[in-house]
Amino acid sequence: MTPPARPPLTPLEHDLAGLGRSLAGAPGEPVALPTRNDAVVVRVGDVVVKAHAPGTDPHALQARLAACARLRGIALPPLKTTVTWVGGRPVTLWPAGEPVDHADPDAAPWEDAARLLAALHAVPLRELPPLPPAGGPARLARTLARLDGDTTAEADAVRRAAARLPRVWEPPSGAGLTHGDWHLGQLVRHGNGWLLIDADDLGGGDQAWDLARPAAWFAAGLLDPEAWRRFLSAYRAAGGPALAGVADPWERLDLPARALAVQLAAGALATARRESRPIDEVETALVDACRRIAAL
Known part of the structure; x- marks a missing residue:
């Protein structure tokens, strides 16, 4: 062909x-x-x-x-x-590097990704040039703005979930080095291993934000529980500071995961509207997650 x-x-x-x-x-x-x-x-x-x-x-x-x-x-x-x-x-x-093969989810490098994030989070900000705040919270606000003019029930559910989120995000114990927009698409294989890419949102912030996207996918039923366990276990085993000192990781992840669920749902609705199509099964699951957040 x-x-x-x-x-x-x-x-x-x-x-x-x-x-x-x-x-x-x-x-x-x-x-x-x-x-x-x-x-x-x-x-x-x-x-x-x-x-x-x-x-x-x-x-x-x-x-x-x-x-x-x-x-x-x-x-x-x-x-x-x-x-x-x-x-x-x-x-x-x-x-150029080799990206993660999204057609083969079983081969996704969850442990390597977790160890890279733990290593990034362990770097003191003082050892780097002065950096702006990490871009996660600002990205959430920009994505929500893409729903302007959308009067559907799905958009209303996302807005109601967003209203349950705090308006100011503060790290639990000071800002640490944070990627700001992490997901598997932010990895490439180069040389002898995997490396992080996309520095557009790198800066000081709440490091739990970097774990929030897979946490949100897991909470929405879109990430295999075993993949989530592997990722979380590898991050903690590597001494990842975002979860240091807490027995239950959701003490740190709950609010960032809710925020990412809202962001992902808002982005999905905006994309579907731009493409003049109904939302698909994955996008529906994200909107349903927002309905649960709004009901809390």
């Missing part, structure tokens, strides 16, 4: 590909990679070029790049530690 033809590159993607060719060892055909709606990513050979969202603070991004360069063995180091500009967008350059 002939694979479907790739759509032609947009002007911005074409310019990013040109930048990638200048650094790639063996350039090859440029490929636009799937990503969030507000970012543009192109791979050229062994180089990945990312145009960050319009409005990205270049000074914060610069600090996050410098931090990644120091997080050897934990985060993928950038090819350049300075922000480049293309088409008025801040751009960063990275070595």
Whole structure:
């Protein structure tokens, strides 16, 4: 069967590909990679070029790049530690890695991911360039705003769940180094092992937020309990500070997990509305989780 033809590159993607060719060892055909709606990513050979969202603070991004360069063995180091500009967008350059195969959930590297997060969380903020706050709470607010104008019962359930969340998020005992938007898509295999990617939300914050997405999926019945157990056990065995000193991990995870359930449901509804389609089974489970949160 002939694979479907790739759509032609947009002007911005074409310019990013040109930048990638200048650094790639063996350039090859440029490929636009799937990503969030507000970012543009192109791979050229062994180089990945990312145009960050319009409005990205270049000074914060610069600090996050410098931090990644120091997080050897934990985060993928950038090819350049300075922000480049293309088409008025801040751009960063990275070595290409192999992402997690989402078509094979049984092979998902839950233990490796947990150990990487534990190692990241153990790095003192004072050892890195001054970083902005981690982006998790701000991402929640931005995603909820995408529901503006949606008057469906599902959107109402998500808003009612959001109303049950605290308006200010404070770490239980001071801010620690936090990825800010962690999920399995934020891992790539590079060199001898897995590394964290995507520094857009790296900063000081509540480290439990980094565990909240798989916690929310587990609570919504969308993550296999054994996968959740493996992830949680590996994080705790590695000394992960987000759960230090608590016998029950949900003492720290409950509120962040609720917040991520709301964020994921809001994003799912906004995407379904944009694509003019009904919500699917997974999206329905997230909305149902919001209904349970709203009823608490």
